[in-house]
Structures are given as structure tokens and as C-alpha cells.
Amino acid sequence: MAYWLLKSEPEVYSIEDLKREGRALWDGVRNYQARNYLMQMQEGDLCFFYHSRALPPGIAGLCRVVRTLLPDPTQFDPQSPYFDPKATPERPRWFTVEVEFLEAWPLIPLEALKALFPKDHPLVKRGNRLSVMPVPPEVAEALIARRGSR
Template sequence: MAYWLLKSEPEVYSIEDLRREGQAIWDGVRNYQARNFLLRIQPGDICFFYHSGTNPPGIAGLCRVVRTGIPDPTQFDPQSPYFDPKATPERPRWYTVEVAFLEAWPLIPLTELKACFPPDHPLVKKGNRLSVMPVPPEVAEGLIARRGCR
């Protein structure tokens, strides 16, 4: 099992949206490095649900990966902001995963997370914040055990 961080702006899709729906695909990722991380994720992996674009940003809960290797349907939809005219159902360019809600947490703000993650990790390194990124096991297990970085 591996650990990942998935970022979403809460006004677009929040941990509460996932709680209400139970399961959802993580669509709309349009960065090749983040897409490549999505392709490495396996069923059973645990993901930290990170609220970005809010004040303060931070981890809002956990979800578990239930399905992988799903062609992102938004790439084929001309009405979607994530439409990719070069993608076809026969040759998709973008993939996603399906996640299931595990639990919501009181938000662990980025300021606190900076004490947990190595200084070179993309979450805490300026200008390098991907929407999907791995989380080192020792960091993940500490966060889960303490629900924070104390």
C-alpha cells in the first residue's frame, strides 16, 4: 500500500462532497507529472484529501483508491473545461482513479504540515505543488496516527 495526496479546491469538490457521494472519480488532472502519479496508484492505496485554494489550505480527510487506470471522461467532453481535442476513446491521454470516502478530519493547515514533510517534498516546496503527489510512508503513518504533526 502507498500513500498519496490529492488536491481539490473545496468549492469545486470537497471532502464533504465525497462523503455525500461515497465514491467519485478524481477527474480533471491536466499535468503530465500528476497524471503519471495517477498511473502509479493502486487499489487499496490511501489518499489524503487536501483542500487547496482556500484560507488556510490543508488536509481535510482520507479516502481509499477503489479503481485505477480509468480514462478521464472529461477529456472527451467538448463542454468540459478539461476537454482535450487530441484525446480519443481509442487513444486517451488522461487517466484517473476512483476513490471512496474514509473519513473527514478537522483541517490540518499547510503551516502545520510543513513541520511533517521533508523540506524538498512538493507539498511544502514553493512553486512545485502538484494536484497529485506521493506521501512518504513515515509522514503518512504519523499523520494518520496523530491526525496532525504534533
């Protein structure tokens, strides 16, 4: 099992939205590195749900990957802001995963996360724009243990 961090602006899609829906496609990713991470995910991998552009930003919960390597349907929709005219159903360019809600947490703010993540991890480096990134197993285990002690 691998661990991942998925970033979303809470006013666009929050952990509470995922809790209400139960499952969701993690669609609309249009960064090649983030897409490549999505393509590496396996069923059963755990994902930390991160609220970005929040005050404060931080991890708000946990979800699990339930389906992988799904063509992102937004790439085919001309009405979507994520439409890609070069993508076709026969040759999709963008892939996603489906995740299921596991838990909402009291927010673990970015300032606290900086003490847990390696200094060179994209989450804590300035200027990072990735919406999907791996989480080292030792950090994931510390986050899960921290959640249990709250």
C-alpha cells in the same frame, strides 16, 4: 500500499462532497506528472484529501483508491473545460482513479504539515502546482496517528 495527496479547491470539490457521494472519479487532472502519479496508484492505496486555496489550506480527510487506470471521461467531452481534442476513446491521453470516502478530519493546516513533510517535498516547496503527489510512508503514518490523537 502507497500513500498519496490529492488537492482540490473546496469550492470546486471538497471532502464533504466526497462524503456525500461516497465515491468519485478524480477527473480533470491536466498535468503530466500528476497524471503519471495517478497511473501508478493501486487499489487500496490511501489518499490524503487536501483543500487548496482555502484559508488555511490543509488536509481535510482520507480516502482510498478503489479503481485504477480509468480513462478520464472529461477529455472526450467538448463541453468540459478539460476536453482534449487529441484524445480519443481508442487512444486516451488522460487517466484517473476512483476514490471512496473514508474520513473527514479537523483540518491539519499547511503550517503544521511543514513540520511533518521533508523540506524538499512538493507540498511544502514554494511554487508547487501538482494536484496529485506521493506521500512518504513515515509522513503518512504520522498523519494517521495524529488524526487518531485529536
